[in-house]
Amino acid sequence: MDGTGRTLTAAELADLLRTAIVSGELVPNQRLVEGDLAAEYGASRGNIRVALSELSVEGLVERVQNRGARVRSVSVEEAVEITEVRAALEALCARKAAERATDSDITELQDLATRMKDAVDRGDRESYSEGNQAVHEKIIAMSAQKTAASTIQRLRGQAVRFQFRLARQPGRPAVSLPQHLAIIDAVCAHDADAAAEAMRVHLESVADAIRASNK
C-alpha cells in the first residue's frame, strides 16, 4: 500500500491521518473504526490506536469511551473562537517579526506583496491564496516563536475547512488584500505596534466573515 514494503509506525500513521483529515479526505463526524483503518493502511490496530490518541489531543479527532473515534466537527462558534485565538497569537508574531525583520526578510515580504497585488489584478484566485498563506507563514517564521508557531499550526488544522470556504467567496480578496499590505508595510517599517494591530484587525475580520457566512 505504501510502497515501502515495511509496515507503518504509529508516528507515520498519525501524519497520514492528520493529512487525510486536514485535506478533507475524511469528513467531519466520519467514524474512524480502528479495524477498518488498520486494514486500509495495512497497519496494526495498536498503532492506529495511538495515532488516534495523539490526534485527539491535537483536537482533530473526538474520542468517546468505548464508542470509538470520529473526525471532530468544528462548529461555527468554535471556528470563530479559534480564529480569535489565532488573531491574538499572530498579532504577537507580527510584533516580534517587526522587531526582528532583516533586510532580506523585508525584500521577501515586499516581493510577496507585489505578487499578491498582481494576482488580484489578474483575478488569479489561486495565486492570491498561495501568497496569502505565504505571508502568514513568513511572518510566523520571522517571529522565531516556536511555542506560538506550533500552537497556531494546530489551530489552523482544526479550522482549515472554514478558511477554505472563505477563500472561495467572491470579493473576499478585495477585502483582505489591503489588510495584508498594511501588515507587510508595518512589519517592513519595524513598527511593532502597528504590525500587531494590523494583524489583529485582519484576523478579526476573518472571524467576522466566518460568523456572517455561516450564521
Place this chain on the structure above:
Amino acid sequence: MDGTGRTLTAAELADLLRTAIVSGELVPNQRLVEGDLAAEYGASRGNIRVALSELSVEGLVERVQNRGARVRSVSVEEAVEITEVRAALEALCARKAAERATDSDITELQDLATRMKDAVDRGDRESYSEGNQAVHEKIIAMSAQKTAASTIQRLRGQAVRFQFRLARQPGRPAVSLPQHLAIIDAVCAHDADAAAEAMRVHLESVADAIRASNK
C-alpha cells in the same frame, strides 16, 4: 496500588503522569522507562505507552525514536516564549471578560481584590498566591473561550516550574498586586481595551522577571 482493585486505563494513566510531572514529582529530564512506570502504577506497558504519546503531544514529555521518553526540560527562553503567548491569550480573555462581566462576576472579582490586598498587608504569601491564581482562572472562565482556555492550561503546565519559582521571590507581590488590581478594575468597568492591555502588561512583566531571574 490505586485502591480500586481494577487496572488503570490509558486515560487515567495520562492524568496521573500529568499530575506527577506538573507537581514536580517527576523532575525535568528524568527518564520515563515504560516498564518501570508500568510496574509502579500496576498497569500494562501498552497503556503507559499511549499515555506517554499523549503527554508528548501536550509538550510535557519528550520522546526520541528508539530512545524512550523523558520529562521535557523547559529552558528559560522557552518559558519566556510560553509566557508571552499566555500574555496574548489571557489578554484576549480579559477583553472578552470585560465585555461579558455580570454583576455577580464583578462582586466576585472585587472580593478577590480585597482578599489579595489583605493577604499582602498580612504578608501571607500563600493566600496571595491562591488569590492570584483565582483571578486568572475567574477571568478565563468569564471569557467563555474554550479554545483559549484549553491552550492556556496546556501552556501553564509546561511552565509551572518557573511560575512557582517566581512566586517565592521576595518583593514579587508588591510588583504584581497593583497589576492585578488594574486588571480587575478594568474588567469590572467593562473597559475591554484597558483590561486586555492591563493583562498583557502584567504577563509581560512576568516574562521579564523570568528572563531576569534565570539569565
Place this chain on the structure above:
DNA sequence: GTTGCCAATTTTGCTGACAATTTTCCGGAT
C-alpha cells in the same frame, strides 16, 4: 591509561489474541 570492539542486557516498537462493552438485529407480546 585509553581506545575500539563485541557480546549481554536493557528498553523500545509492534503485533496478535483475548476480554469487555456497545450496537444491531430479530422474534414475540401488546
Place this chain on the structure above:
DNA sequence: ATCCGGAAAATTGTCAGCAAAATTGGCAAC
C-alpha cells in the same frame, strides 16, 4: 404497527510476548 428483551455481531480496551534497536560492560590491543 410499535415496543421490548435478548442474543449475535461489531467494535473498543487491554494484555502478554516477540523482534529490533540502543545501551552497557568487559576485554583485548595499543
